[in-house]
Amino acid sequence: MKVLGITGGVGAGKSTILDYLNRRYHARIIEADKVGHFLMEPGQKVYYHIVETFGSGILRGDQSIDRQKLGKLVFDDQEKLVKLNSLVHPAVKEYIASEIEKERKEGKVPFVAVEAALLIEDHYDTICDELWYVYADEDARRRRLAASRGYTSAKSDSIMKNQLPDEIFRESCQFVIDNSSEIVQNTYEQIDRGLKEHGIL
Template structure:
């Protein structure tokens, strides 16, 4: 099983690329964002660490962490973001490592796709064999995110400021996918990279 890490800044199209790979290839997908959302729920260690530090104002009526409120706090304060990362990343890493090992043991998949926005910054790259960077120009990302996720331009800019520059992403990438235009064009590039048709579903 080849393990491929998907990287790229907010809104570049990592989820789209993961979905296309899943539809067209024999691939198992892990999304670090979703693992992170699960592991900050009530009952997990990260929840306790976060609430101890940031207080109960970040909780909703069910005493779960309100991610929008927490995001407002940490995306405006690099020190606080660093602390949030320290409360979450080690647990996300361990969870993902275990999941990869278990998928590998079953031997059912040709590819493992790991989507982590902070792959390099957080050292998750040791879990994969190759890195695929999804690039989309900033103005296109802003328009897409404003349209589909209701993010404000300021929020998008603040998140981008906390992430690597395009040049740094490019430097660590084994492959680059340009997702500026159509989904069909992006799929064509994916097929070229994973290629051969050997593991294609159709």
């Protein structure tokens, strides 16, 4: 069973790719973001580490972590952000590795697709067989972010400038899906070809 890492800039359309891999091929999809949210829930080890580090002021009335409050706390403080990432990211990767192991043992899915914004920076190549880059030109990404999330041009700018440049994505990944087109069939055909050519299936 192969493990495919999916990455790309904000607004590139990674969700479209994951949805297709799940619907068409019944792949197990693991999203690092969702795993992070799960590990921050009360009762999880990461939850206690975060509360211990940042204090009970980040908690809601029901004792869950208010991610907005936490975000504001670390947004302008590089040291706090590094600390938060050091608590969350390794735990997320460890959890994903254990889920992959479970899927290997059960042998019920054709492959696993792992999506993470920091797939390259957090060295997911150690647990993935291949990394795939979902590319979309900047105009397409801006349009999508405005339509789906209501982002202003300035907000899109601020996120994009903190992400890896296109050439680093291309150097680090074994396959590129160009998802700039609004004709989704074009994207699906690239995925089908990539899965066959790269022996994922």
